[in-house]
Amino acid sequence: MYLNSTFKYLKFSIAGPVVFLLISSPAFSQTIRGRVMADGQPISLASIFLAENGKGIATDSAGYFKLENVKPGSYTLKSSATGFRPYTRRVTITGNTPVTVNITLQQDVTKLNDVVVTGTLRPVSRAESPIPVEVYTPKYFQKNPSPSLFESIGMVNGVRPQLNCNVCNTGDIHINGMEGPYTMVLIDGMPIVSSLSTVYGLNGIPISMVERIEVVKGPGSSLYGSEAMGGLINVITKNPATAPVVSLDAFGTSWQEYNVDAAVKLKAGSAQSIVGVNYFNYQHPLDKNHDGFTDVTLQQRISVFNKWGFQRRDNRVASLAARYVYEDRWGGDMKWSRQWRGSDSIYGESIYTKRLELIGMYQLPVKEKIMLQFSYNRHNQNSYYGHTPFMADQNVTFAQAYWDKQLGEKHSLLAGASFRYTYYDDNTPGTLGADGKVNEPMKTPLPGIFVQDEWVFAPKHKLLLGYRYDYDKHHGNIHSPRIAYKWTPNTDHTVRASFGTGFRVVNLFTEEHAALTGSREVVVAEALKPEKSYNANLNYVWKITMDNAFINIDATGFYSYFTNKITGDFDTDPNKIIYDNLRGHAVSRGISLNTDFAFSFPLKIMTGISYMDVYQVEDNAVGVSQKSIQLNAPAWSGTFVIGYSLPAGFSADLTGNWNGPMRLPVQHNDYRPDYSPWFMLANIQLTKKFPKGWEVYGGVKNLLNYVPKYALMRPFDPFDKHVNDPVNNPNGYTFDTEYNYAPLQGIRGFLGVRYNLFR
Amino acid sequence: MNTIWLLLLTAVVHAQQEPLSFEQLADSMAVHPKPVVIKIVTSWCPYCRLQDRQISASADVQQVLRNDCYFLVLDAEQHTPVQFNDTTYTFYSNGSANGIHLLALKLVGNKPAYPAWVVLDEKYVVKGTYAGMLKSRELLRFLLLYLHEQDS
Numbered sequence: 023m024y025l026n027s028t029f030k031y032l033k034f035s036i037a038g039p040v041v042f043l044l045i046s047s048p049a050f051s052q053t054i055r056g057r058v059m060a061d062g063q064p065i066s067l068a069s070i071f072l073a074e075n076g077k078g079i080a081t082d083s084a085g086y087f088k089l090e091n092v093k094p095g096s097y098t099l100k101s102s103a104t105g106f107r108p109y110t111r112r113v114t115i116t117g118n119t120p121v122t123v124n125i126t127l128q129q130d131v132t133k134l135n136d137v138v139v140t141g142t143l144r145p146v147s148r149a150e151s152p153i154p155v156e157v158y159t160p161k162y163f164q165k166n167p168s169p170s171l172f173e174s175i176g177m178v179n180g181v182r183p184q185l186n187c188n189v190c191n192t193g194d195i196h197i198n199g200m201e202g203p204y205t206m207v208l209i210d211g212m213p214i215v216s217s218l219s220t221v222y223g224l225n226g227i228p229i230s231m232v233e234r235i236e237v238v239k240g241p242g243s244s245l246y247g248s249e250a251m252g253g254l255i256n257v258i259t260k261n262p263a264t265a266p267v268v269s270l271d272a273f274g275t276s277w278q279e280y281n282v283d284a285a286v287k288l289k290a291g292s293a294q295s296i297v298g299v300n301y302f303n304y305q306h307p308l309d310k311n312h313d314g315f316t317d318v319t320l321q322q323r324i325s326v327f328n329k330w331g332f333q334r335r336d337n338r339v340a341s342l343a344a345r346y347v348y349e350d351r352w353g354g355d356m357k358w359s360r361q362w363r364g365s366d367s368i369y370g371e372s373i374y375t376k377r378l379e380l381i382g383m384y385q386l387p388v389k390e391k392i393m394l395q396f397s398y399n400r401h402n403q404n405s406y407y408g409h410t411p412f413m414a415d416q417n418v419t420f421a422q423a424y425w426d427k428q429l430g431e432k433h434s435l436l437a438g439a440s441f442r443y444t445y446y447d448d449n450t451p452g453t454l455g456a457d458g459k460v461n462e463p464m465k466t467p468l469p470g471i472f473v474q475d476e477w478v479f480a481p482k483h484k485l486l487l488g489y490r491y492d493y494d495k496h497h498g499n500i501h502s503p504r505i506a507y508k509w510t511p512n513t514d515h516t517v518r519a520s521f522g523t524g525f526r527v528v529n530l531f532t533e534e535h536a537a538l539t540g541s542r543e544v545v546v547a548e549a550l551k552p553e554k555s556y557n558a559n560l561n562y563v564w565k566i567t568m569d570n571a572f573i574n575i576d577a578t579g580f581y582s583y584f585t586n587k588i589t590g591d592f593d594t595d596p597n598k599i600i601y602d603n604l605r606g607h608a609v610s611r612g613i614s615l616n617t618d619f620a621f622s623f624p625l626k627i628m629t630g631i632s633y634m635d636v637y638q639v640e641d642n643a644v645g646v647s648q649k650s651i652q653l654n655a656p657a658w659s660g661t662f663v664i665g666y667s668l669p670a671g672f673s674a675d676l677t678g679n680w681n682g683p684m685r686l687p688v689q690h691n692d693y694r695p696d697y698s699p700w701f702m703l704a705n706i707q708l709t710k711k712f713p714k715g716w717e718v719y720g721g722v723k724n725l726l727n728y729v730p731k732y733a734l735m736r737p738f739d740p741f742d743k744h745v746n747d748p749v750n751n752p753n754g755y756t757f758d759t760e761y762n763y764a765p766l767q768g769i770r771g772f773l774g775v776r777y778n779l780f781r
Numbered sequence: 782m783n784t785i786w787l788l789l790l791t792a793v794v795h796a797q798q799e800p801l802s803f804e805q806l807a808d809s810m811a812v813h814p815k816p817v818v819i820k821i822v823t824s825w826c827p828y829c830r831l832q833d834r835q836i837s838a839s840a841d842v843q844q845v846l847r848n849d850c851y852f853l854v855l856d857a858e859q860h861t862p863v864q865f866n867d868t869t870y871t872f873y874s875n876g877s878a879n880g881i882h883l884l885a886l887k888l889v890g891n892k893p894a895y896p897a898w899v900v901l902d903e904k905y906v907v908k909g910t911y912a913g914m915l916k917s918r919e920l921l922r923f924l925l926l927y928l929h930e931q932d933s
């Protein structure tokens with residue numbers, strides 16, 4: 023067989039030259055023979071290859087090879103074998119003498135797979151769906167490692183983690199300029215992170231439990247229900263079947279931030295399980311801007327994650343996951359310590375968070391594909407903002423069943439029903455009875471049904487029709503339709519057009535409540551409408567393949583209209599909180615462009631640019647509508663990731679994001695500018711891969727050392743005790759922590775190690 | 782005579798073979814066993830497209846793929862089941878729309894990277910794998926190395 027296949031190869035590859043040689047110079051064809059050795063041992067199955075004519079052969083079991091019928095000339099002879107460094111030398115063939123080449127190969131510390139580093143995991147892609155879904159894997163986020171999803175998500179074009187408070191570093195995720203409450207965060211397709219937990223819950227999701235993250239910019243209520251108004255982020259957790267047996271990722275920074283992620287896979291009968299632990303610690307107060315306050319909130323966080331996957335007949339799905347997060351964070355005066363918690367002498371914001379999540383999925387053992395999904399989460403927050411306490415509890419129970427049916431060749435039908443029950447209670451008048459004594463937690467049952475059909479109505483044309491109906495006790499019937507269309511004329515071009523709607527039911531959770539004192543009656547306006555959004559977007563993906571480069575251009579134009587915003591009115595009647603729809607609307611419109619470059623050499627470039635115009639139109643006191651630019655929504659913003667793989671298992675990544683001016687929350691006659699300057703946060707990382715799944719990485723974050731010039735207002739008087747001082751405070755400034763457009767954390771180094779052992 | 786040489790050359794260049802389907806493979810193997818080369822790709826992978834360019838640029842690689850083995854292409858995320866070596870492999874869902882085809886999982890293991898090359902012998906034993914794009918010369922070297930490995 024050996025001779026046979028070799029002969030066949032030679033026959034075909036040399037057929038041309040042989041014919042030619044027979045005519046012109048038959049006598050000069052020669053043989054190269056030799057032996058391949060390493061450490062005195064013969065190497066079998068090493069390849070021998072002439073670069074000039076593509077002729078090749080493998081060595082036999084004693085390391086010998088013979089290349090016959092080689093035309094006279096000068097050749098580059100290459101040899102390689104698994105586990106050895108490639109070998110190259112020049113060979114000159116003259117006249118009638120056979121040439122003998124003896125080769126000694128050197129051991130290579132890296133495996134064969136690592137010598138040529140073009141292997142790739144999907145870092146970013148668009149799903150097949152007519153709805154434009156962007157998919158990111160942890161590989162993408164590892165290019166600038168962060169301890170939590172909240173920070174990492176900023177690497178996505180058009181998505182901005184916005185810190186709303188310079189002291190406690192709470193934040194929310196803005197998609198296309200719209201505030202956090204309009205962004206829905208799902209875990210495994212279920213509403214786990216909502217309302218209260220959007221503020222701190224996002225910090226507790228370690229990248230290590232993530233298999234991939236799906237981002238939809240634009241509403242998705244027709245499938246996901248309430249809250250999916252501006253966009254959604256769906257975190258898909260790792261599958262125990264494909265997870266590594268052991269994984270470890272630990273890093274530290276020069277600011278003494280430490281993050282450890284560790285996971286092991288267990289097997290019990292037909293079940294497989296991952297147990298993962300994430301621990302983040304930052305306990306080193308720093309005040310580099312000398313305002314007397316911590317620059318970055320001190321944090322200690324532990325998250326334990328356990329997911330079970332069960333092997334069932336016909337690959338039916340059954341999984342159960344649980345996660346527990348505990349977090350202790352504080353920020354404030356550098357002199358603060360726990361004894362000052364809740365006092366009005368030394369200012370500090372201290373938040374303890376406890377979270378429990380349960381997620382289950384079960385496919386019924388019937389021929390039809392019917393899935394049952396359920397989730398439960400409990401979020402408990404115990405916090406003081408200065409001397410203002412805020413104690414809140416939120417439970418969300420969710421259950422859903424859907425039937426996934428392929429009807430013929432052309433229809434893919436999804437129909438289901440869901441029930442969501444939210445319980446919310448806090449220590450504010452918002453959840454207190456009118457008499458100020460009886461606690462009245464908010465209970466929101468929200469049943470809904472949905473149907474969706476993905477219809478291939480003509481070759482290359484796909485249409486998605488979706489509709490959802492929900493019933494809410496305040497709003498009554500809520501309808502959310504959606505339509506999306508995808509046209510793929512060929513593999514190089516894809517056009518998507520979609521229209522979708524989103525809604526959000528009234529929610530009594532508002533941090534403003536914490537500041538209220540006394541008892542208030544909560545009044546929900548008679549004909550309260552749910553908050554609604556309408557979105558249209560057009561997306562075009564163009565894939566350009568050249569001989570040595572590949573370019574993917576992905577352009578989206580979007581227009582979203584938000585209306586019926588629900589706000590609590592505290593002023594009309596001091597004994598009431600009146601919830602009513604705001605007269606007015608908000609618009610988010612713009613264009614985003616993602617361009618990815620891949621080359622046949624190991625350079626990869628991914629860039630994203632967004633231009634958007636986000637504004638609100640509201641009626642003022644006399645009924646005249648007034649337009650205002652959305653806060654913290656820069657017109658121009660962008661991201662970039664540039665990766666290069668070097669020999670010997672090294673790779674380098676340059677990542678960053680930049681923002682144009684954005685409107686900021688200022689006080690009357692504020693000395694701080696209304697708009698932020700242009701700025702860029704850039705990071706660089708070098709990674710070295712070692713055999714057996716080890717990786718060491720290190721680099722510099724915030725390479726340009728960008729820190730905002732202004733942050734807190736009157737940090738020396740955080741309790742506003744001396745505000746009424748016309749001499750020293752003529753403008754009547756008050757303490758505020760909201761003026762934020764970039765982290766207060768300057769340049770810092772980081773170093774980490776990763777280990778992945780696969781079966 | 783030169784014309785014949787030219788004809789031979791052009792015949793070689795233009796004879797780009799279509800990959801075999803998995804259904805055809807079983808029949809072909811029954812009649813004439815040969816090593817099997819599987820290229821594992823996904824629809825979204827840019828390097829898979831670059832890889833195809835590298836194949837079409839090298840007549841030698843095409844010859845090896847056509848003559849020395851049965852050459853197949855597997856979409857690692859396809860939903861259609863595949864019959865391979867008397868076993869049926871299906872799509873393995875991760876509880877949502879995404880997942881991996883079990884044949885791809887079996888061949889490339891837990892670290893999917895695309896394109897992936899797998900060389901198997903006549904008895905369907907995996908001889909060599911490579912995850913990543915290979916330039917035409919490296920691909921030729923890789924194929925030669927593992928197509929010949931079985932013989933010694």
